[in-house]
Amino acid sequence: MRKxxxxxxxxxxxxxxxxxxLSAALARQGQRVxxxxxxxxxxxxxxxxxxxxxxxxxxxxxxxxxxETTPLAAVRQAAGPNLWVCPADIELAAVEVELAGIPGxxxxxxxxxxxxxxxxxxxxxDCPPSLGVLTLNALCAVDEVYILLQPHFLALHGLGKLLETxxxxxxxxxxxxxxxxxxxxxxxxxxxxxxxxxxxxxTFLNQSRGHGRxxxxxxxxxxxxxxxxxxxxxxxxxxSILDYAxxxxxxxxxxxxxxxxxxxxxPQVLPMSSGDFQQTMGALSQPIVLxxx
Numbered sequence: 001m002r003k004x005x006x007x008x009x010x011x012x013x014x015x016x017x018x019x020x021x022l023s024a025a026l027a028r029q030g031q032r033v034x035x036x037x038x039x040x041x042x043x044x045x046x047x048x049x050x051x052x053x054x055x056x057x058x059x060x061x062x063x064x065x066x067x068e069t070t071p072l073a074a075v076r077q078a079a080g081p082n083l084w085v086c087p088a089d090i091e092l093a094a095v096e097v098e099l100a101g102i103p104g105x106x107x108x109x110x111x112x113x114x115x116x117x118x119x120x121x122x123x124x125x126d127c128p129p130s131l132g133v134l135t136l137n138a139l140c141a142v143d144e145v146y147i148l149l150q151p152h153f154l155a156l157h158g159l160g161k162l163l164e165t166x167x168x169x170x171x172x173x174x175x176x177x178x179x180x181x182x183x184x185x186x187x188x189x190x191x192x193x194x195x196x197x198x199x200x201x202x203t204f205l206n207q208s209r210g211h212g213r214x215x216x217x218x219x220x221x222x223x224x225x226x227x228x229x230x231x232x233x234x235x236x237x238x239x240s241i242l243d244y245a246x247x248x249x250x251x252x253x254x255x256x257x258x259x260x261x262x263x264x265x266x267p268q269v270l271p272m273s274s275g276d277f278q279q280t281m282g283a284l285s286q287p288i289v290l291x292x293x
Contacts (some may be wrong), residue, residue: 003113003123005143011129013148014185016043017231018257019126021250024048024240025258031121034076034185036235037088038062038138039128043235050238051079052087063091066108066137067098072116076172080243096132106173118290131165139169140257144180149201149220151187151194156201163215170214179215181265183257187224198224221255225250246272 006019014038023033033167037044045052057074064070065086072086079085099105113123139145147162149155163179170177182201188194202220209216225231228250234241241250 001120001123002144003125004236005125005135005138005142005145006148007095007127007135007145007162008148008158009129009131009137009162010155013150013155014225014231015129015148016047016126016145017235018148018185018225018254019124019182020044020047021231021234021241021254022261023122023124024080024083024242025251026122026124026261028242028255029258029262030082031262032082032119033122033124034084034120035079036062036086036125036138037125038134039088040090040093041128041135042088042090042092044126045085045089046238046242047082048079048085048238049084051243052085053100053171055087056176059293061087061089063089063093063095065112066092066095073118074114076118078241081130092134095134095259099133103132106136106140109129110141110174112222113141116256136169136173139177140174141172143176144173146180147182149182149184149197151184151191153193153197153198156197159201162218166214177214179218181218182220183225184220185225186227188227189224221257221260223253223260224259225253228253 001087006015007024008015017045018125019035022033025230029031035048048148050202055075055077057070060070060075062075065075075086077085077087099108107157123142125142127138147159159182165285166177168177182205184198185293205215205218208218226249228248230245230248233249234244237244241248241254245251
């Protein structure tokens with residue numbers, strides 16, 4: 001099973017849209033996919049609400065998975081052929097407080113996944129727009145992270161902070177963790193700024209090749225998600241873009257993105273020498289800042 005976290009500490013960048021529609025597109029390709037909603041706003045759950053079948057234990061959500069002995073199978077809901085959802089609700093916002101001071105709280109999700117014997121080809125986790133305990137649980141449970149990038153200057157600085165967080169988690173909690181790539185959303189090919197930001201991100205990642213860092217094999221995915229009003233409309237109907245507007249540019253973009261995922265090999269964990277380890281630890285004391293232009 002490929003375990004992916006869709007990450008960005010900023011809201012409104014297309015994170016949930018990508019988690020849901022990438023999962024739906026992978027399911028259309030015959031992959032067994034589970035979407036896990038870790039955002040207390042529950043937008044991924046709402047996005048597929050019209051397709052969800054009742055769970056094994058009604059009234060249970062990811063909040064109960066984190067705070068009780070509830071297994072993942074008890075909250076998982078079918079959302080069509082090859083697609084399942086582990087839903088969130090507003091109660092999930094209390095997890096940050098309720099788990100404070102509990103040893104190993106960052107590994108709860110990993111433990112629950114290890115105990116779950118349901119076979120999937122992909123697990124796609126929609127992370128909340130913050131770097132708290134829920135996001136930390138996601139990063140400890142997955143092998144690949146995909147960062148959403150809006151093509152504007154300030155997004156590059158946010159990318160640097162996310163890379164620092166990924167590296168800390170990889171060093172201290174989850175050594176296999178790697179940045180799989182950067183997905184560009186809300187892309188407008190006609191603007192010079194969009195092309196420059198994408199080029200700067202590509203240059204930064206290319207310069208990291210062979211340095212033994214979690215993003216050393218990452219790249220900007222060639223499938224870019226264009227601005228499309230149909231993508232904004234689909235959640236209000238409780239459907240993925242492939243169910244709501246299968247002939248739209250948004251559906252075409254996410255189908256292309258899913259096909260690119262299926263062509264892409266799983267990022268491998270590179271051995272890190274003692275020199276690289278010391279260099280990496282020293283780098284963590286300095287902020288990672290990407291420069292544009």
